[in-house]
Amino acid sequence: MQQTIDLDSRMILVCCGTGCLANGSMEVYQALRQQLSTTEVQVKTYTKTTGCNGWCEKGPLVKIMPDDITYCQVKVKDVSEIIAKTLQTGEIINRLLYRDPKTKKRIKSHHEIEFYKKQHKIALRNIGEIDPASIEDYIERDGYKAMGKILSEMTPTQVIEEVIKSGLRGRGGGGFPTGLKWKACADATASPRYVICNGDEGDPGAFMDRSIMEGDPHTVIEGMIICAYAIGASAGYIYVRDEYSLAVKNLAIAINNARSRGYLGQGILGSALSFDIEIVRGGGAFVCGEETALIASIEGNVGEPRDKYVFPTEKGLWGKPTIINNVETWANIPVIINGGAQEFAAVGTEGSKGTKVFSLVGKVNNTGLVEVPMGTTLREIIYDIGGGIQGGRKFKAVQTGGPSGGCIPDTMLDLQVDFDTLTRAGSMMGSGGLIVMDDRTCMVEIARYYVNFLAGESCGKCTPCREGLKALRETLEAICEGKGKVEHLAFMQDIAETMQTASLCALGRTAANPVLSTLNYFRDEYLAHINEGRCPAGVCRDLTEFYIDAELCTGCGLCSKNCPVDGISGEKKEPHVIDQEKCIRCGECVNQCKFNAIKVR
């Protein structure tokens, strides 16, 4: 893959995405650099840090090329062995390889692992393979080739036609056809025009945009340049979420490198196109992911949305025609131009072309980023790629679409995921969070969680959203505390429908989805709270009591050792008992017990 490297040399790639960094990958990288500088090694070695490989569960990941070896959960103390064995003699260290939980076999390359096998990487094509700070790395993998192609061979209209033909739809959640949006902007009369990258990834549990901005910033820049050419824009803005400091850093380096090569600035590559990009850091407001609110925020205002009777394509930033697309959408653009619309449209479903990146998180074995063709079933994603539910527990629901989405039950696991099927199921694609929930997740409490989140993030401008969320939150809190009444269910349904009809922006119109979908699919769980005064998942504290099943308890003592309040007692090898007076219902004992002996009453 790395053409510049001959067989006598080794490239060592250390994943430095957020997950791996938190697990100490930077220390591993530094140890590697330091030890390589002082050790005599037979082969020439190159080291680089990469963006997120997506397989955060097994980090820090270290890949060795061209041998194509992937070491998992590498620690600083493993570095000397990697140098002495793998680099010096080519010996593979078995214990650092991934062990397939089913076959118990060690697997050498990540390409052979189930987690990666079913993936189809377009937006994430470079991440984990390149050093994000190196423009050369990007260029080596066809980077800026699409930009060169449009400037020398294509007219702006042809570029727009190609994007329309590809069938690409906005990856931020709306699913609006990207090419049509560009066309509307190109047809507008006013100028100057602007291009914006929406990197205000606010859905909790979703981090694909962050990974792209951190791991492959040039693809975003190239996508924006192509759009600038197509619609005749002179300036671009990348609006990055406040918490994403590494993304800001890597984007800034990339913009500078692109500028110094003449890819940004006046007369790009000698053409008539002049375009430059500025980074704007967000202020930590979820509603700013909404495009009109984001525009208000760039202009230096509070991020309140406006009614879209005129679209930003006509009147956007500073009242001028503006294209605003999501990070992942931008990452697809160079691929469409290079490979052609037809090739891109060959992947996916009738109405949704290409792939989608999901952040597969929650109670699933392999958490991380996965990119699959549109139309892949939820079952394939959760069980084949994700490796099933943690601890062998029972699947309950998968939540998609962030706070505006809904919870999908096990009866719908064979749903083929695309923009339209998810909407029909009462959820939505959203930006691509897939949060897997098991029998220890309370669906009433999860509805309360999302409503509480949105109540805090509602800008407060329109009444249905502001007051509706408040009323929903109070009602859900009452149910979680055991003060629920059966009438509450119809009351919430009523409020939710009003919010859908009457809210100003998409935040309010979709805010009730978590409530509606849980009411629809998990009504029994609401009724257990209301009528029986119990929380079947053992989450709502006032309605939960844990007890130890004496038949199943082996007396191993793991629960009592991990109980933060010393509330579990018992003799070794004898059934243990929970002191209900002391118990804070944190559920740590349930998580620790290997025999499923701790039950919810």
Place this chain on the structure above:
Amino acid sequence: MSANARQVDVEKIVEILDNYPGEKRYIMAMMQDIQGEFKYLPREGLETIASRADVPLSRVYSMATFYKAFSLVPKGRINFKVCDGTACHIKGSNVLIDQIYKHLGIKPGETTADGEFSIETVNCLGACALAPALVANEKVHPKVTSSGIIEIIKSYGGLADATDD
């Protein structure tokens, strides 16, 4: 050191603001840099921004309170950010918040009286594979358990006189 006794270095504020043209669209960037330096937005900072950008102080205040990234009160020496993204939530982030309250007596948005610890919740750190995650200043603590949080507090010098009751 109590909050009132803090001396605000006005010269530092001016130095930061000199990096930006006095235009409305840079207000947020100015506030971010000031918060980066002082770990909160001192009143003097907001006033200087307002006069630089030629807008009423109320307008700067409205932005400072609208955007979650900003704090008008000083944070503790150790600031715990408990991630309450969905993945962390379903893996028990609320237990961590309760435990911190139990041991340090502070709820999200509050600082201990001695200025040592503060706690806030954040929506998602994007470290969902490490849920539940907690950040102490810049350090990410992955997969924190309800008993592990006690060790973390201790490692930052808290709970010095705590006994194992």
